[in-house]
Amino acid sequence: MNSPLEWLLALSPSLCLNDRHRASLEALEADLAALAHTDPGTTDRAARSAWLLRTRRGLAGHRPPENAAGGLWQAAAQFLAGYHDLDLREATGTGHGQMILDHAPPALAEYWRERLAAGGLVGIAATEAHGGSRLPEVTTAATPDVQGRWRVNGAKRWVSRLTEAEAFVVFVRDPNGAVTAVVVDADSRGLYRHATEPAGLGGWSWGGLDFDHVAVDPRTHLLGRAGQGTAIFRSHFARFRPLVTACALGSAAGVHDRVRAALAARRDIGGVPRLRDNALIALGQSWAEINAAVLLTFHTLVAAYPGRTDLAARAGKAHGVDAAVRVANRLAPLIGAAGFQRSHPVAKARFDLAALQYADGIHDGLYRSAGKELLDVPAHR
Ligand SMILES: Cc1cc2nc3c(=O)[nH]c(=O)nc-3n(C[C@H](O)[C@H](O)[C@H](O)COP(=O)(O)OP(=O)(O)OC[C@H]3O[C@@H](n4cnc5c(N)ncnc54)[C@H](O)[C@@H]3O)c2cc1C
Incomplete structure (x- = not known):
């Protein structure tokens, strides 16, 4: 292949x-x-x-x-x-941007349908200093102003697509104290960005977003209703995580093909009399792991788990990205020092995949919440 x-x-x-x-x-x-x-x-x-x-x-x-x-x-x-x-x-x-299409008032959704169809990009700003794995505790707060708008104050961290996104879906504590999702245009007055250099997934910029009295009109820029932020986050990631997983597994397949081609060339023209068993085992094991994880990922998307798609998306993301990380780490040494050059695609894939164990859902948290949910399943199912 x-x-x-x-x-x-x-x-x-x-x-x-x-x-x-x-x-x-x-x-x-x-x-x-x-x-x-x-x-x-x-x-x-x-x-x-x-x-x-x-x-x-x-x-x-x-x-x-x-x-x-x-x-x-x-x-x-x-x-x-x-x-x-x-x-x-x-x-x-x-x-x-799908969160906007699904939950924004019709005019905003229509505007973004056109922007996204033309290649526009939307970021998500959820994580804060207290820990991204605890969305219900967000402190970035919206307070009403005299014109009926909200003023958002606070800080988000580790936001990807920091400078490329045209808008962010931001999770705030609304005036009633509930977690609510709002759309904030990237060029809003009072919105400041601080870029940080990432170790992986470095193609898009990454860093902090500070909100200093950023104006948001809740009549036009709210997603769903006030207080639905956590539910919107959860339903979005139930669909988004399988897509992230598929991307990670594609990356692992790319590493697999590169290493396989390098080994085949070594056998055919590189002068080794035979490929050692450790290389052959690593190739076979990795091929099986990629395919098994791809099957689970697509299975999640055809909703084969009635009522449990979110669980499958969470556990599947952690499992699929972990599988991709294992494959890349196992195969990379087989091509020697060449694969350790910073510019080498295999070296890049390893850094990127490691970052993906945090981005879009941190793995211990995903496995843990899946395990917790599975305990609620009646034993005979
Ligand atoms: C490349 C990259 C891109 C990202 N892009 C975005 C983005 O676009 N938008 C965004 O909002 N965020 C983004 N993030 C942030 C990511 O979602 C968070 O890193 C993730 O949610 C975890 O949050 P945290 O880093 O604050 O870690 P924490 O939530 O602090 O977790 C760190 C560790 O502590 C553990 N932990 C948590 N609570 C406890 C406890 N009570 N006891 C013991 N251990 C505990 C966790 O399980 C975890 O192992 C990105 C991250 C990366 C690496």
Whole structure:
């Protein structure tokens, strides 16, 4: 296998990908492969970020075929993107902007439907100094002003797409003390950004967002109703986490193909009389792990767990990204020191995947909450 599509097509009956998905994914993969040649590399962060945004805009026409299952298509698209580079995880799709499409008042949702279709990007600002794993304790607060608007004060941390996002879905404590999601335009007066250099997932900028009396109109920029923030966060991530997982597994498949090709070349032209068993075992074990985790990920998306899709998304994200991390760490040493160059795609994948064990859900927390929920399942089920 030397293309990300081959990984998916080998499993396509189980992944419920049909011919319409396939044709459209082939077109996407052709464009992704062509765009990879224009990648400026990771040394100049500003140039990379601009390239990623251009790529997103350039691929904006790629979306699920009409009447085809959109979640499955998007997961497959994430796998293809991750195979090339985890920084391409926003290459297609609505991303965190989906929360606006699902929950904003009609006028704002319509505006963002057009922006996102043109390649616009929305960030999420949930994490604070007290710990991102505890959303109900957010302290960034909205207080009413005399004009009936809210004024938001506080600070968010570790926010990705910091400078590229055109708006953020921000989780605040509303005037009644409940957690509420609001949309804040990135160019709002009183909104300040502080970039931090990330060790992985460095394509998009990352850092802190400070809110100093930022005006938000609750009549037009509230998601759902006041107090529904935690429910919106949860339902969004139930759909978003399988997409993140698919991207991570695409990245692991990319590492697998690179290492496999390097080993095959070593055997065929590199002069080793035979490949040692440890290399063969690592390849086989990794192939099985990737495929098993892909199956679980897509299974989650076809809602095979009635009433438990959120649980499957949480445990599946932790499991799938952990599997991808294991694969990359196991296979990387097989290509020698070359794979430890900072610019090497395998080295980059390892850093990116490690960061993904925190981004979009921290793994001990995800496993723990899944275990807690499973204890409530009657023993005979
Ligand atoms: C690359 C990257 C991108 C990110 N992008 C975004 C983004 O776009 N928007 C956003 O809002 N956030 C983002 N985050 C933040 C991420 O969501 C948080 O890091 C995550 O929620 C965990 O929060 P935290 O780092 O504050 O750690 P904490 O919540 O403090 O957790 C740290 C550790 O402490 C443990 N812990 C928590 N409570 C207890 C306890 N009572 N006892 C013992 N241990 C405990 C946790 O389980 C965990 O192991 C990003 C993070 C990364 C790394």
